[in-house]
Every structure is written in C-alpha cells, then in structure tokens.
Amino acid sequence: MALFAARDRSVHSRRRRDWQPAFSPQAIRHYEEKVLLHIEELDQQLELKAKSGAVDWYESVDWCQEQIQARLAKGPAPELRDLTYYIMEKEKENNVDAGPWLRGIVCSPSWREALAAVLHELVLHPEHIDKLHAELGDTCLTDTNALAELPHLNAVIQEAMRLHPFLPTGGIRKTTDTGVTIRDVHIPPHTTVLTPLYTISLREDCFEQGSSFIPDRWTTRPEMVRNAAAHAPFSLGKYNCIGQHLAMRMMRAVHACAGHQKVQVLPSSRGGRERDGGGEGGSVYVFCWAGAACF
C-alpha cells in the first residue's frame, strides 16, 4: 500500500516517519549533488538541440520511463544510498514493493504534471521566458539556494501549479465514526469528502482573473490573490506532500534552464492534447527527461 493510501493514522504516521530522513535538508543536499549534474547536462543539451532542431516530447517521455525502469530493475545497490534506495529499503521492511509506487511518483502524475504545466504556460506566454531569462542574469543554474530567491521563477511555477493542480479533484478524505463539524457545517460519519482544487483555483473570489496565467499576482500584484488559502498545490496537513521542498528545488532548476536557453515552441509531432499546447501550435517539451534523470 502506498504511503498516501495508508488511512489508519498510526500506520500512516509510522510509515511517514520512516520516510522523513530521506527528505531532511542534509538528504536533499546530498541528493541534489547528483541531480544538479543532470541539470547542467540538460542546459547543454538544450543549447545543442537549439542549434540542431527540436526534441520530441513523446520520445523524451519514453526515454525517461526506460531510465527509471532500468534503475528499478537493477535493485538497490549498496553503494546507491540515495532517495530511491532509501525508500525501497524502508518499504521492504514494511513488506511493501516500492517499485510501482516509486514509478508512480517519479514517472508520472505529480512531478511530470507539474513540469508539463509550467512548460505549457511558458510556451503559451513566451514573454515570461524572456522575463525569466532577464531575471536569471548570470545566476548559476545549479545554485538552488540562489534560484529559490528569484521571485519571477517562483511566481511562474506557483501560477502554473494553480492553473493545473496535480489533483484537480483530489485529496480524498473520509470522516470517521463521529463525523466532523467545520465552522457551522456538519459532515456526517463515514462521508467521503472531495476537494475540487481545480474549481477552487479558478474562483473569482479567490483569484482575480482566476483563469488567466498572471504570475505577477504572486509578486508585484498581491491584490490579485483574494484568498491565498485556496492555493495548496502540495496539499495540507499530515498527509501533505513529503517531497515538496525537493520538488520545488528541482523544478526551479529545470525551469531556469528554460529561461536560460529561451526555449521556443514548435508544432508537436504527434498532434497535441490540450496540455501539449494543442491547437495553439503544440510544444517542444524537452524537460521530462531532466525530471527522469533526477531519479
């Protein structure tokens, strides 16, 4: 059973405690050292590709999945004491096969969706790529502490995650025997509660021009955020995303490359779904493999 699916509080807390050391500041630093090599490689590849043509998004996704499958198939080698190794070992102790779960985290939903969401918006709003480029200046792409201080980079990521929440109707919870009263609303016992994050994100009473991509609302136009509590891309409380700091640090590094290399849009080779930029020209989504390389 995946960690997030452990609904028994004590089981969940114990399993989460097991995972916690893998996300400590020291562990993240150690892990970053490895990942940042791939970020430099990504930046170089982007530069090369920009000269020789586009990279196909779908090929990149296939490559990414192959890398992770190969990594998981190899199993935990003693010298590989990193995040993947740690989680696989811990989950083995809990009699859980972490393979599918890790593949789930790494290859797909959250990480990939968030990377794609930001790129999707950048592709549709190239002026923000220029702005990122200017903001980056000569900031080192692998200096994750310096990247964390860049307001527009952070704002672009937050805004894209607001418009494309990874769990559009997610965070399913169920009340217990007693039900629960929130303000003056009583939710009866054993009721499943769904939070429609996508709908909330677009509400005018939460965000002015809620359906528009306006990163400046997170920086110079705070009045456009009418209810900041409506934005919780990593969820809240005891079940919130344990990997959020790592995810944000890695996303900043990947998207800094987009700004640095001023990524441009070309038509998609296999036609586009909505998130691919679809009717508006498709996209060159070169970054998925950077995410994959991270793991």
Ligand code: HEM
């Ligand atoms: C931008 C990328 C990411 C987003 C948007 C994201 C989002 C989320 C959200 C919304 C939840 C809560 C689900 C719920 O309420 O039921 C969650 C849980 C979780 N996430 Fe992430 N996540 C991201 C990246 C990561 C990464 C990189 C890792 C680990 C390497 C990770 C590991 C987890 C785990 C283990 C949980 C379950 C936590 C628990 O139940 O205690 N996530 N994530």
